[in-house]
Every structure is written in structure tokens, then in C-alpha cells.
Amino acid sequence: xxxxxxxxxxxxxxxxxxxxxxxxxxxxxxxxxxxxxxxxxxxxxxxxxxxxxxxxxxxxxxxxxxxxxxxxxxxxxxxxxxxxxxxxxxxxxxxxxxxxxxxxxxxxxxxxxxxxxxxxxxxxxxxxxxxxxxxxxxxxxxxxxxxxxxxxxxxxxxxxxxxxxxxxxxxxxxxxxxxxxxxxxxxxxxxxxxxxxxxxxxxxxxxxxxxxxxxxxxxxxxxxxxxxxxxxxxxxxxxxxxxxxxxxxxxxxxxxxxxxxxxxxxxxxxxxxxxxxxxxxxxxxxxxxxxxxxxxxxxxxxxxxxxxxxxxxxxxxxxxxxxxxxxxxxxxxxxxxxxxxxxxxxxxxxxxxxxxxxxxxxxxxxxxxxxxxxxxxxxxxxxxxxxxxxxxxxxxxxxxxxxxxxxxxxxxxxxxxxxxxxxxxxxxxxxxxxxxxxxxxxxxxxxxxxxxxxxxxxxxxxxxxxxxxxxxxxxxxxxxxxxxxxxxxxxxxxxxxxxxxxxxxxxxxxxxxxxxxxxxxxxxxxxxxxxxxxxx
Amino acid sequence: xxxxxxxxxxxxxxxxxxxxxxxxxxxxxxxxxxxxxxxxxxxxxxxxxxxxxxxxxxxxxxxxxxxxxxxxxxxxxxxxxxxxxxxxxxxxxxxxxxxxxxxxxxxxxxxxxxxxxxxxxxxxxxxxxxxxxxxxxxxxxxxxxxxxxxxxxxxxxxxxxxxxxxxxxxxxxxxxxxxxxxxxxxxxxxxxxxxxxxxxxxxxxxxxxxxxxxxxxxxxxxxxxxxxxxxxxxxxxxxxxxxxxxxxxxxxxxxxxxxxxxxxxxxxxxxxxxxxxxxxxxxxxxxxxxxxxxxxxxxxxxxxxxxxxxxxxxxxxxxxxxxxxxxxxxxxxxxxxxxxxxxxxxxx
Numbered sequence: 001x002x003x004x005x006x007x008x009x010x011x012x013x014x015x016x017x018x019x020x021x022x023x024x025x026x027x028x029x030x031x032x033x034x035x036x037x038x039x040x041x042x043x044x045x046x047x048x049x050x051x052x053x054x055x056x057x058x059x060x061x062x063x064x065x066x067x068x069x070x071x072x073x074x075x076x077x078x079x080x081x082x083x084x085x086x087x088x089x090x091x092x093x094x095x096x097x098x099x100x101x102x103x104x105x106x107x108x109x110x111x112x113x114x115x116x117x118x119x120x121x122x123x124x125x126x127x128x129x130x131x132x133x134x135x136x137x138x139x140x141x142x143x144x145x146x147x148x149x150x151x152x153x154x155x156x157x158x159x160x161x162x163x164x165x166x167x168x169x170x171x172x173x174x175x176x177x178x179x180x181x182x183x184x185x186x187x188x189x190x191x192x193x194x195x196x197x198x199x200x201x202x203x204x205x206x207x208x209x210x211x212x213x214x215x216x217x218x219x220x221x222x223x224x225x226x227x228x229x230x231x232x233x234x235x236x237x238x239x240x241x242x243x244x245x246x247x248x249x250x251x252x253x254x255x256x257x258x259x260x261x262x263x264x265x266x267x268x269x270x271x272x273x274x275x276x277x278x279x280x281x282x283x284x285x286x287x288x289x290x291x292x293x294x295x296x297x298x299x300x301x302x303x304x305x306x307x308x309x310x311x312x313x314x315x316x317x318x319x320x321x322x323x324x325x326x327x328x329x330x331x332x333x334x335x336x337x338x339x340x341x342x343x344x345x346x347x348x349x350x351x352x353x354x355x356x357x358x359x360x361x362x363x364x365x366x367x368x369x370x371x372x373x374x375x376x377x378x379x380x381x382x383x384x385x386x387x388x389x390x391x392x393x394x395x396x397x398x399x400x401x402x403x404x405x406x407x408x409x410x411x412x413x414x415x416x417x418x419x420x421x422x423x424x425x426x427x428x429x430x431x432x433x434x435x436x437x438x439x440x441x442x443x444x445x446x447x448x449x450x451x452x453x454x455x456x457x458x459x460x461x462x463x464x465x466x467x468x469x470x471x472x473x474x475x476x477x478x479x480x481x482x483x484x485x486x487x488x489x490x491x492x493x494x495x496x497x498x499x500x501x502x503x504x505x506x507x508x509x510x511x512x513x514x515x516x517x518x519x520x521x522x523x524x525x526x527x528x529x530x531x532x533x534x535x536x
Numbered sequence: 537x538x539x540x541x542x543x544x545x546x547x548x549x550x551x552x553x554x555x556x557x558x559x560x561x562x563x564x565x566x567x568x569x570x571x572x573x574x575x576x577x578x579x580x581x582x583x584x585x586x587x588x589x590x591x592x593x594x595x596x597x598x599x600x601x602x603x604x605x606x607x608x609x610x611x612x613x614x615x616x617x618x619x620x621x622x623x624x625x626x627x628x629x630x631x632x633x634x635x636x637x638x639x640x641x642x643x644x645x646x647x648x649x650x651x652x653x654x655x656x657x658x659x660x661x662x663x664x665x666x667x668x669x670x671x672x673x674x675x676x677x678x679x680x681x682x683x684x685x686x687x688x689x690x691x692x693x694x695x696x697x698x699x700x701x702x703x704x705x706x707x708x709x710x711x712x713x714x715x716x717x718x719x720x721x722x723x724x725x726x727x728x729x730x731x732x733x734x735x736x737x738x739x740x741x742x743x744x745x746x747x748x749x750x751x752x753x754x755x756x757x758x759x760x761x762x763x764x765x766x767x768x769x770x771x772x773x774x775x776x777x778x779x780x781x782x783x784x785x786x787x788x789x790x791x792x793x794x795x796x797x798x799x800x801x802x803x804x805x806x807x808x809x810x811x812x813x814x815x816x817x818x819x820x821x822x823x824x825x826x827x828x829x830x831x832x833x834x835x836x837x838x839x840x841x842x843x844x845x846x847x848x849x850x851x852x853x854x855x856x857x858x859x860x861x862x863x864x865x866x867x868x869x870x871x872x873x874x875x876x877x878x879x880x881x882x883x884x
Contacts, residue, residue, distance in 0.1 A: 371634040
């Protein structure tokens with residue numbers, strides 16, 4: 001947010017939240033004193049374990065003061081305290097934005113692909129990588145780019161990308177810049193701000209700070225209000241609707257609706273304030289990598305916790321300089337690719353939007369969307385209704401994700417091998433298979449090629465039916481070439497390859513990785529060749 | 537002024553619902569296909585063909601133009617599931633996003649496996665959709681016998697609106713957010729009604745019908761599990777409530793079709809002689825497709841499909857159903873092997 005808007009936004013957000021809480025208390029909801037007490041409790045719980053926080057001392061003394069003063073406070077003073085609590089949080093969240101620094105920052109991105117990654121000094125990285133590859137050579141940007149450019153002048157855009165790596169932030173940041181669009185405001189984890197230099201860049205790339213350790217409901221309300229107000233001020237936004245990186249590498253099917261609902265609130269407020277461009281457009285984007293930087297840590301986390309993943313991983317590959325070096329080197333030498341597909345724009349109710357910003361139903365009839373939120377001729381909020389509207393949006397985003405998910409060669413080959421290993425070890429459950437690699441762990445060249453060919457055909461059919469996307473090489477190359485390329489990629493970066501060749505046989509040296517890469521095809525109507533033959 | 541309500545469909549249930557709503561003081565626009573039927577309702581306030589001499593509410597205004605019904609705030613769809621999509625698509629040309637749509641049609645579309653409320657969302661710009669379902673035989677409702685129904689929607693606003701137009705001292709309306717459970721139960725119970733009719737037609741008594749209803753409910757619950765349906769919904773009005781009435785009443789069309797099948801008539805003959813649609817026949821196809829997709833045994837659904845679509849005889853169906861392996865009641869996968877009959881008694 002530009003500095004001139006920042007102060008205005010802070011005042012606006014604080015005012016709105018305090019008024020909303022006061023009104024809720026008046027209507028028999030949670031009394032203000034309880035809101036503050038609850039916030040103190042959550043913050044004190046956090047501070048017990050979060051001693052390394054750079055604001056530890058300040059936070060501790062701030063909450064202690066509030067706690068001491070609260071029991072003796074008059075009603076007026078309690079309201080003022082709430083004001084202070086909100087102000088305390090919001091000043092940490094909101095950053096400075098300098099358009100000149102933004103220009104400089106995005107120009108640096110192509111030079112240093114990994115420089116924005118967590119806890120890494122960009123200078124240190126740059127020194128180690130004198131021949132750093134340019135992002136331009138590895139990023140393939142496709143989809144509805146022209147539509148997006150046109151839409152930018154019709155309302156506020158909210159980018160909602162898939163999330164599978166810490167690389168996603170620079171990837172989408174660069175893509176937005178490359179498409180000639182203004183920077184998008186987004187909530188980035190506090191860990192991305194710990195390095196002062198990086199923090200400076202993050203702020204200036206439009207990011208605001210989100211501390212996931214802060215669990216107080218008041219803090220979450222402020223984050224949502226910040227996103228809402230920034231949209232009302234016309235700033236494009238960016239959320240990862242999956243909430244966190246996909247641990248399994250499966251495409252996000254369950255989406256977090258909290259932040260997504262802010263688009264609808266901004267739209268309703270814009271209608272109320274009779275803004276000339278009240279509309280908010282959600283643009284799903286899929287990001288796919290041939291190799292995922294943090295694959296090993298992510299899949300380990302997924303398997304260890306049986307899906308109940310840790311919310312924040314601090315010690316993954318993206319904080320390991322050697323790993324990043326290997327990753328970026330493999331990008332360069334292997335010509336590994338990252339693909340971002342700009343999807344169909346949607347309105348806050350999940351309907352398709354055309355280049356002019358108009359919404360259409362599934363039969364192509366134009367919709368007067370303001371009528372979704374009108375009651376007696378006035379735009380009104382209705383928490384339950386709006387929650388359901390956001391569910392409709394989430395459902396539509398999920399469908400667009402599935403349709404625009406671009407299957408890469410590594411996904412295809414991993415799927416073929418994994419599916420064969422499952423067939424060869426029919427009595428093993430998934431966890432045993434992943435742990436042991438199977439009683440029968442070798443695949444013949446012939447059977448793997450046949451499985452890849454069969455999958456190629458199935459994937460092409462699905463692409464023709466507009467159910468997914470596949471990278472061009474899957475259409476252009478034969479099974480031999482695809483297997484060779486995937487194996488080279490698997491060898492180029494990970495500590496043990498997901499699949500390797502021994503003479504005429506293939507074996508997985510890391511079943512977890514094989515599973516991780518094949519998971520990108522999870523949920524599509526794809527069968528193994530044997531199942532296919534049985535069905536026929 | 538009361539909210540204007542439209543009812544789309546002039547069959548027995550459409551007219552009965554229009555009557556319930558009209559009797560509650562709401563002006564109702566009733567869309568019917570045939571001009572003579574519209575004239576009869578306008579002039580005589582009756583619908584002889586489906587509802588005998590029962591007088592209809594004077595608040596009902598019939599029309600044969602779909603667009604006359606379109607401006608109403610609440611629209612209740614009561615057309616057969618076969619023509620549901622087409623009618624919804626036609627309506628979609630006139631509807632606006634703030635309108636509330638309620639489906640009182642019970643069915644699942646073959647091929648797509650969409651519920652009727654999902655078709656409403658697919659064919660119109662409306663999102664505020666809901667469903668009405670329960671133990672509601674049209675003639676008993678017209679006679680004023682007390683009963684109850686469920687109005688289900690994910691939108692509280694829709695539930696409230698539906699309950700307000702329907703609830704009366706003889707027709708009690710309850711609300712639910714579990715629209716999937718309500719619609720699924722409403723559709724699948726018609727398959728069970730066909731089966732219950734068959735065993736009645738064969739001449740079996742209450743034991744057999746009760747056996748069939750209970751096992752039918754078990755299939756409903758297992759199907760519901762695949763959709764995360766609340767089991768309480770299935771034990772409520774839209775589930776057990778509707779199952780009891782439809783599997784026992786001569787007024788149920790599906791029960792009637794089943795009964796005549798059990799008595800040896802052919803399906804073609806039965807359908808040729810009927811004025812109204814038995815939804816269970818079409819739903820059996822969808823339910824069978826779902827059973828295949830879920831790769832789980834749904835014996836009644838599977839046997840009903842073979843009987844209706846693959847020419848299996850009633851006798852063969854009976855043998856197939858009763859000759860299945862023994863298993864625990866709620867664990868079909870827990871099969872108990874058949875004990876071998878001892879060749880001779882153990883010596884003393």
C-alpha cells in the first residue's frame with residue numbers, strides 16, 4: 001500500500017473493527033473486555049514459545065500493561081484499549097510501499113531467482129551463484145493473460161494461485177510484473193521478513209506481514225479487514241487459497257475461505273460507497289514445477305503427520321543455501337521448467353467473468369451480480385449468506401485449478417512407475433509400500449514404457465475434454481524420451497532420485513518422492529493400463 | 537403485501553403445494569402446461585385429473601406462460617425430473633440472482649448424478665436454492681390430514697422463506713441445512729418404494745415389507761456416507777418419514793408400479809396405463825450408476841436395476857436378493873461363511 005494510503009487505511013481499519021466489536025457487544029455478543037482478555041491470553045500463550053521474535057520485548061511489555069490496566073478501566077478506557085490493541089497489530093501488519101523501490105525489486109527478480117526465498121541473504125546467494133539463470137528462461141507464462149490485462153482496468157483483481165513451494169511468491173510476483181500489471185498486495189509469513197534486507201524488498205513488493213503464530217481472533221479479523229480495505233482502495237490482492245503449501249503435492253481441493261470472503265465484503269462496501277469500479281475479480285492461477293524445491297521436507301511432513309501437517313515449516317530446503325544452490329543449478333543445467341497458467345476470472349460468487357468484467361451464468365447469460373447482495377434495493381451484508389456465496393466461489397476456484405493444472409513430465413513418469421509398483425504389491429497398504437518400496441521393487445523397461453504410453457493417451461484425452469493441461473513435450477515426445485527426461489530431472493537435484501535406471505530395469509530410490517510427484521495427478525479419472533484393459 | 541410465489545408444474549404435488557401456499561395467504565402463480573387445466577383451475581378451482589374434487593385455494597392464478605411465473609420472489613419447481621433441466625434452462629432466461637428457487641422434485645439425473653437443486657444452479661444465475669421433501673402424499677395433504685415437510689438449503693434465508701410460505705396448522709415445516717441428505721433420501725426412497733410394492737404384489741406381508749424398508753434404509757445410509765450426509769437427516773422426515781409412507785401407501789405411484797410388477801404385469805403395460813410419473817424408475821438408473829462408481833454392494837438398488845432395465849424376472853430377483861452371503865447387519869463386508877451341513881449326527 002502506498003504510504004499516503006497506509007495511514008488512511010490504518011485509521012479506517014481501526015475505526016471499523018472497534019465499531020464492529022462495540023456493536024456486536026451491544027447486540028449481546030462478546031463483551032469488549034472479553035475480546036481484550038482473549039487477545040491477551042492468546043498473545044501470552046504465543047510469547048511463551050516465541051522468544052526469538054524480534055518484537056518479543058515490546059510485545060511482552062505492551063500486553064502486560066494492558067493486562068494490568070484492564071481490571072480498573074472504565075467503559076471509555078476499555079474502548080480506548082481495544083483501539084490500542086488493534087493499532088498495535090495493524091502497525092506491524094501494514095508495511096511501507098515505495099513505487100521506486102518496487103521497480104528496482106522486480107527488476108532484480110529475473111536476475112536472482114532464489115533471492116526472495118526464506119531466510120537467505122540475497123547477496124550471499126548472488127555471490128555463490130555467479131552464473132545465476134534468468135527466470136525468463138525457465139518460466140512459461142500461459143493462459144488468459146490478455147483478458148487479465150483488460151480486466152485490470154475494470155475493477156480490483158485478486159490472484160488466487162495454487163501453492164506448492166516457497167518459490168511461488170517470487171514466481172507469481174515476477175509473473176505479475178511481466179504481464180505489466182501493478183503489484184499485488186499479499187500477506188506473507190513473518191519468516192519472510194526476518195532478514196532486514198529481504199524484509200525491505202518484501203514490503204516493497206506489496207507484501208504485508210502475517211504472523212501465523214498470532215492466533216488471537218482479533219488479529220485474524222484485522223488481517224481480513226486489511227485485505228478488504230486494500231481492495232476497496234483499488235489495490236490488487238494475492239492470497240494462496242490453500243492456506244499453506246500442499247504437503248502431498250496434490251492439487252488443493254479444500255480451500256480456506258476466510259480471506260476469500262474479503263473480496264465479497266469489499267464489493268459490497270464499494271456498492272454502498274457507489275464506487276465507479278466496484279467489481280472484484282478472482283483470478284485462479286496454477287503453478288507447476290518439474291522439480292519442487294522443498295519436495296522432500298513437504299512429503300515427509302505429510303507422511304509423518306498422516307496429513308495433519310505442521311502449519312509452518314522453518315527448517316526446509318528453502319532455508320538451506322546448499323539446497324537452493326543445487327536447485328537453481330539444476331534449473332539451469334537441466335533447463336527445468338516452471339509453468340504458470342492464468343485461469344478464467346471469476347466474480348465473488350464463482351461466476352465466469354469476461355474481459356469487460358461482466359459476469360455470465362453457465363448458459364452464457366449476463367448476470368446483474370449486484371442483485372445477489374441487494375435487499376430492499378440496498379446492498380447489505382449477511383454473514384451466513386455471504387459465507388455460502390464464498391463457498392460457491394471456492395468450489396469454482398477448485399474446478400478452475402483442476403482444469404488449469406499443468407501436468408509435467410515428472411508427474412507423468414512418477415505416476416506410471418508408482419501405479420505399476422502398486423499393482424506388483426497388491427497386498428501392501430500405502431504406508432508399507434512407501435516405507436519398504438515393495439516386495440517387488442523393479443520395473444522392466446517394457447512395462448514402464450507401455451504404462452507411460454497409456455497415460456499419455458489418457459492425459460491427452462483429458463486435455464481435449466478441457467479437464468486438465470499437459471506440458472507440450474507430453475504430446476510431442478515418445479515414452480522413451482519422456483522417461484529419459486524425467487529420470488535426468490530426478491537425478492539432477494534430490495538427494496536420492498525418485499526413479500532411476502539399472503540396466504533394463506527401473507527402481508525407486510525414494511518412494512516418498514515418487515509418490516509426491518505422482519500426486520499431482522490425484523483426483524483425475526485416470527486408470528492404470530491393467531485396470532484399463534480389465535474395464536475394456 | 538405478501539410475497540408472490542410461483543409454482544412450476546401442475547401435477548398432483550405441484551397443485552397441492554400451490555394450495556398449501558395459497559391457503560397461507562400468499563398469492564401463487566401456478567404454471568401448468570395445458571390451457572384446459574389452467575381454465576379449470578381459474579374457473580372451478582379444481583384439478584380433477586390429479587386431485588379429484590378437492591377445492592384449490594382462490595389465491596392461485598394459473599398460467600401457461602413460464603415468463604408470468606418468473607418475476608416471483610420465490611419459485612417452487614415441481615416438474616418431473618426428466619424435464620427438470622429443460623424447464624430450469626427455460627426459466628433461466630427470466631430469472632434474476634436475488635430470487636429463491638426451491639425444488640420439490642425428487643430425483644437424481646442419470647449420467648451427471650446431479651440433484652435437482654444442483655441442476656437449478658447449473659441452469660440459472662440463482663444460487664439461493666433449496667429443496668422440499670417429506671412424507672407428503674398429495675391427496676392426504678389436500679384432505680388436510682396433518683403432516684410435515686423439510687425445507688433444506690445451505691442458505692438460512694432460503695430455509696426461512698420456504699418455511700414461512702409452507703407452514704400451517706396441518707402442514708408443519710421444519711428446516712435443515714443438509715440439502716444433500718434431504719435430496720438424496722427423497723430420491724432414493726422411490727427405488728425402495730418400487731421394491732416394497734413388488735413384495736406386496738407378490739403377496740408377502742408386513743414382515744417382508746419391514747425387512748425391505750430396513751435394508752433399504754441401510755443402503756440409503758451407505759450411499760449418504762459417500763456424500764458426508766448427516767445420518768440424522770436420514771432418520772428424520774425426509775428419510776425414514778418418507779420411506780415409511782411411500783413403501784406402505786397405495787397412493788404412492790412408485791409403490792403402485794412395484795405392486796403391479798409383483799402381480800406379474802409388464803413394465804411397459806404399467807407405464808402405458810399411468811397418468812403420472814413414477815420417479816423411482818429413472819432414479820433406479822442413477823442409483824445403480826452411483827453404486828457402480830462407489831464399488832460397494834447396494835443389493836436392492838442393483839436388483840431393482842436388473843429388474844427394470846435388464847429383464848430380470850421377479851422370481852429371479854427374489855432368489856438373488858435372499859441368496860446373498862450372510863453378513864453382519866451393518867457390516868456388509870463382514871461375511872460369515874456358510875456352515876457345512878453335517879453328513880451324520882455325531883455319535884453319542
